[in-house]
Amino acid sequence: MNMQAPTRPIRTTCPYCGVGCGVLATPLAGGGLVIEGDPDHPANFGRLCVKGSALGETVGLKGRLLTPRIDGREAGWDEALDLIARRFSETIARHGPDSVAFYVSGQLLTEDYYVANKLMKGFIGSANIDTNSRLCMASSVAGHRRAFGSDTVPGLYEDLEQADCVVLVGSNLAWCHPVLYQRLAAARETRGTKVIVIDPRRTATCDIADLHLALAPGSDAALFNLLLAEIDRRGLIDPAFAANLDGLSEALTAARATLPSSTGLMHSELQRFLQLWTSSEKVVTVYSQGINQSDSGTDKVNAILNCHLATGRIGRPGMGPFSVTGQPNAMGGREVGGLANMLACHLEIENPAHRDAVQGFWAAPRMASKPGLKAVDMFRAVEDGRIKALWIICTNPAVSMPEADRVARAIAGCDFVAVSDMFGDTDTARLAHVVLPATGWAEKDGTVTNSERRISRQRRTLAAPGQARDDWRILAEVGSRMGWSDAFAWSSAAEIFAEHAALSGVAGALGSDFDISDYAGITAQDYDRLQPFLWPQSATRKGGRFFADGRFHHPNGKGRMIAVAPMPPQPLSREYPFRLNTGRVRDHWHTMTRTGLSPRLSRHLAEPYLELHPEDAAALSLAPASLAQVDSPYGRAILRVLVTDRVARGHPFAPIHWTGQTAPSGRVGALIDPTIDPVSGQPASKSTAVVIRPFAAAWYGFAVSTRDIAPDCDYWARAALPTGYQAELAGCQTPQDWIGEAKRLFGLCSDPLLVQDRQRGLTRLAFVEEGQLRAALFISPDPVALSRSHLASALGGDCLSGVLAGRPGQDQPDEGALVCACFGVGINTILKAVTTQGLISVEAIGEALRAGTNCGSCRPEIKSLIRAHLPA
Structure with missing residues (x-):
């Protein structure tokens, strides 16, 4: 990174999890960014996790795709876009609209998502557009729609700080949503908030838990059914609120039939949970992928929602169910109908009046009349040839989908595949006929919506590299080339946002909860200055929480409780135990x-x-x-x-x-x-x-190099270092010539320094050029034990002491494996502070070493180290 004088900071939004943290990104005169948390953003108030703090380290051009490619060769934009438009048009003409599909991403901006949804559903005329959010939050969407009649998150982040009891179920908040975790930890410290963690696994989040329930995997619905039955037994059902609900009796019948033994919890643990939840009027239940990623995830969501609905503990300060999303714009994608079974602005694709309204607003020639294929089914349709043209945007399904090898084979066998991405060498991009260079986080301009329904601007902070283009522009160009130029003639993201807001007004008139029509006439200047805001924002409603008034979005205005019969997991077999x-x-x-x-x-x-x-x-x-x-x-x-x-x-x-x-x-x-x-x-x-x-490894290895490493063995894992790369290695057959193998691995011709013990199977090589360590390889019949941090620091330097030993000399510090990534503090540094300085609290370690004082996600690990090594 060039450390020339920075220009003024630009307010933007973090591209990682659904917390939606505000970021101050300051462009450097010579390229690169300085990153800080935005103290004025209401999601994070200046806090950033380690991933957000490291954003400036990820904006270089290494590996970036800078020009379109067709069948592996560089091509111009006109040729690539013409090819995509022609292949999609020809496929639709021969096989119908449902023979094509888009697979998109919760990392797209709302404006990108809107254009993709409009093109597929309103102009191609199919609903075959789905998203990797299907792998993340689809069960939450379905549970919301069953209970509320709309995909609405009722509460706000501040509820975590106003609650008396917060339940985290299927959520490792400390690692997956660290800034929310810090807000909750601070509330526990200052106002005594009780925290319950429900997770079969003991995660870092358990560090602040007053109660950890290691329930039987998959038994979440049973637990919340038992809670609903206890709510009824204690007379805590709110009769006034219950008058606004359908399905209460049926839900209670199912709850009473649930056996406590199905949770795998001890009686005392279960009773303490029931007591804490029911005795705390201000209770928030936070849930995430541990609930959603299940073959009965929707039922688990509804079992949680049932408890809040029955008690009326919803939509008021400090109380309610809260779905936290995994991706930065999973919520924005849902708002524009990015899922195959939804229309824009939370309208229903199965509803003819909703379809007609959207088609009329878009002046679309045709409209999808039924839900499209969801992610797993979409790739099955690619495999069996029903989908013949596929466009994958900003996601990597050849890695991230279930049954990933089968998905990769399906993509490879598809008649025509286009991929839009920042990188041309992903597992998915390598399978495409056309790969298009897309802009990345720092180069994009638009909006995202976080888990509390807060819409924030993501602003361009760096120029697009090479020929990279925004996803919405790429989609609009293809729509225009397919014959619909008037409908895709925007000149800026601001114009798309204004159209989206205007459509939301149409949806609001039809009863949709999503209505931001206050922004339908937004100008480019106002869009540039747009401050974070909560939806809805319309003539009749301004932000806030939902459902405290007992009014829902089902046709009769009532909410629905769902009778949940918990499904036990499929039994394991001897073959797969x-x-x-x-x-x-x-x-x-x-x-x-x-x-x-x-x-x-x-x-x-x-x-x-x-x-x-x-x-x-x-x-x-x-x-x-x-x-x-x-x-x-x-x-x-x-x-x-x-x-x-x-x-x-x-x-x-x-x-x-x-x-x-x-x-x-x-x-x-x-x-x-x-x-x-x-x-x-x-x-x-x-x-x-x-x-x-x-795994029957004949040898294990560890390598470091100032150059990229090109392993060719049965197991390898490569990672970046400040001055090069490292790789863990293993193989089933032992090479006869380790010097030759090392030269090939590192791409070096010089002879290395060598230490070898053939009887013990040990080989250690170091390549030194011009007095500097260029590469080293360590081979052993057992997992290689050495100081990886020492070798990483020695790489590219002229201090060669202890290199072949794999450990620093007595006069050199060895920080050990990294614990605090924010400040680069290793395990040995922390242990030395504990054992020699008597620092026996996380706070004392933080004051002395800074570890754990930024995002705080390493604090549980620091606490565990202190406990394990506390001096007698």
């Missing part, structure tokens, strides 16, 4: 195309891993740091073993982020069961039956 849970790590995002560019974000957890209970590990003869082969009926992965009692026996956990570019054998999506929730279409990504066995 483990149930795999999946999720995210603290410092990475989705398939790492952005976070993988930041060296410090890879230093906390640099390779794919498998959390395994100690008794399971012992039974499988898997030692810590060894490699496990994990097989499901759908695919295979090789993962590093992390032995921990954070997971229950029989229920291992693996993160989702690694790809063909970072760890091809660690792609967890290849394992995942494609079974979906029958209501929402959301895949059950957290309960795949697998078998685990030791």
Whole structure:
């Protein structure tokens, strides 16, 4: 990054999770950005997590796609756009509108999403547009619509700070939504808010829990049914509010039939939960992917909503159910109808009056008349040839979809595939006929909506590199070339936003909750100055919470409670005796195309891993740091073993982020069961039956290099370093010539320094050029034990002491594995402060080392280190 004098800061929004934090991005005169939290943004008040803080490290041009490509060759925009328009038009003419599809992303801006939805549903005439939000929040959408008649989040972030009790269910808030976690932790500290964490796995979020319920996986609906029955037993059903509800009696009957034993909880744990929830009028229940990613996720959502509806604890300060979204604009995508079963502005595609209204507003030649294919079914239709032309925008389904290998084969076999992305080498882009260079976060201009319905501006802070274009412009160009130039003739994102706002006024007149028609006449200047605001914003309603007045969006104006019969998980078999849970790590995002560019974000957890209970590990003869082969009926992965009692026996956990570019054998999506929730279409990504066995490695390796590393072995995982790259390696066959292998691996011709013990199977090589370490390779028959942080710091430098030993000399500090990524504080530095300085609290460590004082997501890890190494 060029550290020339910065210009003025630009207010924009973070592109990661659904918290929607405000960011001050200051462009540097020579390129790059300085990143700070926006103290005036109501989502974060200046806080940023480590991913947001590192955004300035991810805006370089390394790996960027800068020109369109057709069949691997560079092409001009006109040729590429003409080809897409022609292939889609020809396919529609021959096979009908449902023979084409768009698969889009919760990372698109609302304006991009709006144009894609308009083109597909109103002009192509199919609803075959779905989004990776289907993998994230579709069950929440379906649960909201069943209960409220609309996809409405009732509450606000400030409710977390006003509640007496906050329940986190299926949500590792500390790692997945760190800024909200910090707001909640501060409320607990200042006003004594009780925090309950419901999760089979003990996560970092449990650090602030007054009660952690490690319930049986999949039994969330049973737990909230038991809560509903207890609400009734204690006489806490609000009769006035219940008069506005349908289905109360049926929901209570189902709740009373639920057995406490199905939760796997001890009686005392269950009773304490019931007491805390029912005795706290101001209670917020936060839920996320742990609820949604299930084959009965919609029922789990409704079991939660039932409890708030029955008590009337909804839509008032400090109370209500709260769905927190995983992506930055999952909510904005829902607002424009980005899901295959929705219309724009929360209108219903099955409703003829709604379809007619949208078609009339758009002056569209045809209108989708039925829901389109949802994500899993969409790629099945690609596989069997029903979909013959596919456009994938801003997402990587060849990695992120369940049954990812099958999805990749389907894409590869499709007649015509276009991909719009920042990078041309993703697992998905490599399969496309046409790849289009799209702008990224810092180069885009538009709006996003966060989890509390707050619309914020994302502003362009850097010029688009090469020939990259905004997604909405690309879509509009194709729409124009397909014959609809008048409908896609916008000249700016502001014009699209104004059209979207005007359509919302039409929707509001039809009873939709989403109405931002106050902005229908917004000018370019006002759009540029737009401040964050909560929807709705119309002549009749301004922001705030929903449903406290008992008025809902079903035709009769009532809310609906749903009778939920909890579904037990499918039984495991001898062939596949483990149930795999999946999720995210603290410092990475989705398939790492952005976070993988930041060296410090890879230093906390640099390779794919498998959390395994100690008794399971012992039974499988898997030692810590060894490699496990994990097989499901759908695919295979090789993962590093992390032995921990954070997971229950029989229920291992693996993160989702690694790809063909970072760890091809660690792609967890290849394992995942494609079974979906029958209501929402959301895949059950957290309960795949697998078998685990030791990976038969003949050798293990670790490599560092100032150049990119090109491994060719059975297992490898690559990560960026400040001055190069590192790679973990393993193979089933031992090469005869390690010097030759090392030269090929690093692309070097010089002879290395060599230490070799053939009897013990140890080889260590270091390539030194002009007195500086260029690369090093360490081979062992067992997992390689050395100081990775020392080698990373030595790379490219002239201090060669301890390089072949793999450890620093006695006079050199070894910070150890990274704990605090915000300030680069390693485990050894923290342990030294605990054992030699007597710093025995997280606060004392923070004051001395700064660790844990920014985003706070490392505080639970620091606390665990203190507990484990506290001096007697």
